[in-house]
Amino acid sequence: MPEELSRREGSFRAFVAQRGPEGFSRGVQEVRGSDLEAAELLVEVRYCGLNYKDALASSAAGKVARVDRLIPGIDLAGTVLESSDPAFPPGTEVIGGGAGLGVSHHGGCAQLASLPSEWAVALPAGITAFEAMSLGTAGLTAAMCISAIEERGIGPESGTLVVSGATGGVGSIAVCLAAHRGYEVAAITSKPKASAWLESLGASVVLGKEQFSDIPPKALERERFAAAVDVVGGGVLASILAATRRRGVVTACGMAGGAEVPTTVFPFILRGVSLVGIDSAGLSRSERASLWSRLAGDLCPGNLAGITERIGLSQVEDVLERMLAGGSRGRVVVDLSL
Ligand SMILES: NC(=O)c1ccc[n+]([C@@H]2O[C@H](COP(=O)([O-])OP(=O)(O)OC[C@H]3O[C@@H](n4cnc5c(N)ncnc54)[C@H](OP(=O)(O)O)[C@@H]3O)[C@@H](O)[C@H]2O)c1
Structure with a gap:
């Protein structure tokens, strides 16, 4: 019997979050291969990068999971075992992510995954x-932010680039990436003890989150930042907007600190500040493939060994x-062989 058939007919280990008559539960389970959705690619997952969205998809109150029983994991990397798409023959090393992976369709937090080939890209050289x-998605998102900032005419010579939620996945990679490209980077964090670590990633200055109040006291503050990568939202985003210089660019990609933004129109109509939305889940396959090539090339954030924990x-x-408690520090990668 071919190996891939035996894998589909057998079982594998996965982290599962489920909601049922007895309430919500989650944990590691043996899952049958036949429980996976039918799709073009069957992948042996080697690694799964964890994201804040996975924490929401795996929590009772998270409102991210679109099915009652879900293997979370919006990011996976592994080897194609079985394929009905000639673009990804068996043996191809792939990265899976985007669209419904780990949200409406079983994701990467498992030894085996079945996914539409539209959600896969070949691992770049x-x-x-x-x-x-x-x-992972954190890196793609940080790269989208920096690319959106630079497409609007900002560069390292324009001034300071500020990153909020700097110790998290998106934040820490954004700090590395921006510093690697020559920006002076200001890192906003709620963890004063992480200052030396953030400086080691390339931050020139570390600012306490408490300086960015829930409601900015003034509609416009001193012009401090040329650009921003904001993962926190809420009052932090409003405070960054108020302190962004004329024609500066602020990218908004997250809401770890709140979805309501108590801002005014003044940064936009008096300083021409641009607020750019970032939606990595909406990237097409060709956009994802091109960003992955750039992450392996000109948008490489440098050595990430110091920010990654293997579990x-x-x-x-x-x-x-x-993660949900705001305690993230860098990236966490699940090694499915452990
Ligand atoms: N739009 C997109 O395409 C996209 C893609 C990826 C992620 N996201 C979003 O970006 C945000 C960060 O994702 P991530 O994967 O980087 O998460 P993460 O690794 O858990 O990092 C989140 C960071 O946000 C900061 N934070 C501030 N207030 C917080 C609070 N009340 N609760 C939790 N964290 C708080 C913390 O950094 P400090 O302690 O340093 O302040 C924390 O380390 C999330 O909202 C996520 O949904 C969006």
Whole structure:
């Protein structure tokens, strides 16, 4: 019997979040291969990068999961075992992500995954599967932010680029990426003890989140920043907008600190500040493939070894809990062989 058939007919280990008559539960389970959705690619998952969205998809109150029983994991890297798409023959190393992966369709937090080939890109030359998951959606998002800022005419010579939620996945990669490109980087964090670590990633200055109040006291503050990568939202985003210089560019990609933004129109109509929305889940396959090539090339954030923690499936629950509590520090990659 071919290996891939035996894999589909057998079982594999996965982290599962489920809602049923007895309430909500989550944990590591044996899952039958036949429980996976039918799709073009059957992938042996080697690594799965964890994201804040996975923590929401795995929590009772998260409102991200679109099905009652879900293997979370919006990012995966692995090897194609079975394929009905000639673009990805068996043996191809792929990165999976985007669209419904880990949201409405079982995701990467498992030893086996079945996914539409539209959600896969070939692992680009120059990076390993582990490095790809160290970047993951967080890296793609940071790259989208920096690229959106630079498409609007900002560069390292324009002034300081500020990153909020700087210790998190998107934030820490954005700090590395921007510093690697020559920006002076200001990092906003709620963790004063992480200052030295953020400086080691390339931040020139570390600012306490408490300086960015829930409601900015003034509609416009001193012009401090030329550009921003904001993952926190809420009052932090409003405060950044008020302190962005004329014709500066602020990218908004997250809401870890709140979805309501108490701002005014003044940054936009008196300083021409641009607020740019970032939606990595909406990238087409060709856009994702092109960004992955850039992450392996000109948008490489440098060495991510110092920001990545490797864990096994049994540690996933604790890490997701820590994420929701704002305790993230860098990236966490699940090694499915552990
Ligand atoms: N739009 C997109 O395409 C896209 C893609 C990826 C992620 N996101 C969003 O970006 C945000 C960050 O994602 P991530 O994967 O980087 O998450 P993460 O690794 O868990 O990092 C989140 C960081 O946000 C900061 N934070 C501030 N207030 C917080 C609060 N009340 N609760 C939790 N964290 C708080 C913390 O950094 P400090 O302690 O340093 O302040 C924390 O480390 C999330 O909202 C996520 O949904 C959006």
